[in-house]
Amino acid sequence: MVDANPKPKAVVDPVWSSMLTDAAEWAKKESALASWMHASVLDQRSFEDALAYLISQKIGGTEMSDLSVYQVVHNAMLSDASIGESARADLSATYDRDPACTSYLEPFLYFKGFNALQAYRIGHWLWGHDRTFLAKYFQSRINSVFGVDIHPAARIGKGIMVDHGTGVVIGETAVVEDGVSLLHGVTLGGTGKETGDRHPKIRRGTMIGAGATVLGNIEVGECSRVGAGSVVLKNVAKNTTVAGVPAKVVGNAGCAQPALSMDQRFYSEEYD
Template structure:
């Protein structure tokens, strides 16, 4: 069986059984009934479409299209990427669930898709990443530039980001070219996953599964933050962090364990008294 046939069958299966899309549509229908002024917007963005992927492609194109590159052109491009790689849509669904479960200000599956720039930025990165990996670097960099311009989120399209990722507020997020962010990571505004300015090649952090990175934290260099660890607000991390630990300060120091099994889900940023263990 060819890969294209397998992808088409996977897409058809999702269309038949797609609980995230079903719930999102239902919530949007209720929203349209309760807020007549938004009814037209909600219909053209969500209710007019038969699949989650079609709705997502339309919404993203509307956000980043301009007089130079029209929204219709971008919509065709996004449709192409989403059809070619079903994992983009799967990750986008997992991200919606992450927003709903972790953000106390998110009260429906529809809200991230319709209103949250962190979610939009992340999905635009996913399309740009697909373009980058298929030899279309100029278009990938164009999307990166548009997202940075519109949303103050700068994610290099070559970075590798898993699914179920939650970026809250999203102002001032920077994720460098060789960074890796695994599944189920949560980060707040002002986070930088950057280089030290002295390295070349593989020079950005590797954030393992389930990590929580709090407001304004900077993780710099080709270092690793171990799975299910926490980085405190305003911290500057210059050396690797072991799994299941909490690090805070400038420069960051270990202050004990992560406090729970899944810090990126609990979103608990309260830090205990630090010890004297330097990284």
């Protein structure tokens, strides 16, 4: 006999399930962290609830209480499911690409590149809903707490890894497409006092090395590499490696998706 009112199938969330398992294990191993594990993960109903709590604890301050931040963040994620989806993709990207990462829970709780990016996503939602003054508060707190300065109007895709995070600056009209990896000290900035669309467009699958600076309304083509410490002032073709000050082409990208391989070495006779 067919059930006229079948029960909906339970939604499997492997990322959240893994986090719950690890949090329970960590709480047992390290009693000093047990209350934090329960408050931030084990007592939360979902990944989104846990993320809202985490952001509120990280960037709440004297100007805006933890509870007020939580209400803003939770409302944003209820209104836009893509915020949680992007956070999961960012977390998976960090876990997959960072050899120092041993679990999903570790970057969720402790990696400031991931934390800053998720707080930015709330600021971006606020900016898009004409709550620009509050969005600027989020930007200011992200900068103060994490040392990362992302303008809330910047457009950033999902599956992004911001490795270490310290010193990353992303300007107002910058675009960072899906699957990009940025290391610490990366600047996506303007070239002076020009107005309008004035920041770089970083296409999907690209890796930008530590301390690199990309300036102006230029395009770094998909699946390219920018060497550490480089200054990029001109367009970069797709599947290309550039390096130097100013940056010059030193070869092809070396692989299909540099953002995934995270290989920052150059392969040419010059460097043998």
